[in-house]
Amino acid sequence: MWDLLARSLGASTIFLFAALGELVNQRSGVLNVGLEGLMLFGGTAAFITAQTTGSYPLGFLAGLTIGGLLGLAHGFFSITLRGDQVVSGMGLWILSFGLTTYLGSAYTGPLGLARIPSLMGLSPFFLVGVALVAITWLLIFRTSLGLAIRSAGENPAAAEASGISVVAIRYLCVTVGGVLAGLSGATYTLSYNPVWNYNFLMGWGFVSLALVFFSMWNPWILLAGASLFGIMWQLSLSPELVLPGVLSRYVWRTVPFAITIPILVVISTPWFRTRWGLAKPEALGRPYTKG
């Protein structure tokens, strides 16, 4: 039982890193729907680097760097060029999906390095994730930088008038978001499941994106949501642990995705929106033009 829980929290960590980055992103008003692409590219870069150099730190460094660079690219398109953020995000996703399939194909297979040590089966990255949740919460709700980030996402014109550089804040946040997405991908390919295969994520990034909406842009709720989805994900991979012989294993694989839709529906109802929906950054997805 503990093994299953520990493995589930390992899966949660992947969701958590990516979603936390997206949360910071969205708090500053920038939506990045290409999260899955950033994770794919970061994870692939980390895997290739770690395998060729034999070094985990270099692998993580590569993953974080690629994630950050892609985040910056999204920033350039959506902040400087004020383009449609959905176009850019979708573009980054398909770009990463296509290029990583080609770049990684020669590395298909296991990583072949000694596994990163775990704490009684629990991934050390989960603890890093919890720490990051606390740091993000403090940053967003208890510091002046956090206030600047939130105001850039709520009312950029007012933020600018009070002396905040919306452009600089948003660039900072998209880069941080990209780095965390890269970390998420790298944690997947180097620790959670160190076997490279093309399009290895198969929807993790989009579930992470949905988790940000579920979290009402609060890091602690995000932690709870990510943990829940990690458990659900792990159970869907090995349903025989709970319900042996009931339904095909392929049907169980649909469960995490199928549950996401009704949750999305509930949080979209007017009933929910009027009570708890106020947390949504007001200027989310809207480009800011300095007046």
Add this chain to the structure above:
Amino acid sequence: MRLGRYELTLEPRPAVSAVYTVLTAVVAILLALALSSFLFLSADASLLGAYRAVFSYAFFNPRGILATVQRAIYLLFCTYAFLVPLRAGLWNIGLPGQVFAGALAAFAVPFVLRAQEAQTLALAPGLVILLMVAAAAAAGAMLGGFAGLLRARLQVNEILVTMMLNSILFWLVAYMIKEGGPFMGATAEGEGFTLPAPLTAPLLRGVPFTAALALGAAVLLDLLFAKTALGYRIRAFGENPAAARYGGISPVALSLLVFLLGGAFAGLAGYHAFTAVPGVYKIPGNYGFYGDLAFYGIISALIARGSAVGAVPIAVLFAGLSLGARFAQGALHLPFGVDYALLGLLMMTFIASHALYQFRLAWRRVPSEVLQPAPTELPEG
């Protein structure tokens, strides 16, 4: 950015001419092809030889041409499936899921009629084929319409919903055709049953009738958007939803409608890919590849900027390129995934061209009173 007496700025392009639209599309495609030279660096042939291998197989080899046509039909249906909602400003990235739904529904017809074997066929084959086409379109439309309805009624993000449906349908197909699933083939493990010969889509010179549907739909769609009130409403809603609402356009009905229509096209793509292409005629074990291929529909609709007729040559080109790349991969010992990489490169050059499409670089002479006289001599001391 200031360079001497001139200032270089990015500013929005006011109106875009048709020539410029075509030009940006051509430049985006050529640039992606140029960038793909990097993919061929590890090839066993010269750069020119690699390109020749891709194009000669796709467009000059008799077998290759037929395959290109088959794939172009598939890509065209996928293109429409993305294009119609896009005109209303909505993103239907659920193409793979809707394709799979269409395929499952098409095969459900002979399955329900117990017509997996030609001898047991009770109905006229033509009628069964018609039912299969209708079922595929209806299944795709239902899946698309579900996302459209949620979007219309509750503003649920359509990107997330369609993406979740992609994963759900992917695993449902696996359930249906693998490990003893209902649609599993009698002889082969891990793939669907083979369609009896009378139920395969009729061919004319090796080209199935779906070609006529795909080309006809291109013309009808462009007429819809250019000439009808409904098309105008869709475009108005896509360009400015708030203004469209003040103009009396119902967002609920429109969002639902474009997703129903888009989903139906994706369902037809599923019908075409698995029941009309000679040599397939079943849901193969690698059906996931067709789902990935559907994303070419997104990029061709984007590059065609919403014109269905404009998407026809683009889809033919992409069909040829993706096939030729697969062929060259084997012939020139390239790593797997050249066709995927091309998809990525096209997306990259599209985003770059999109920026140039919306903005232009403007040179302006800076008025001399704004320019501070630069110190030309060192201050004394």
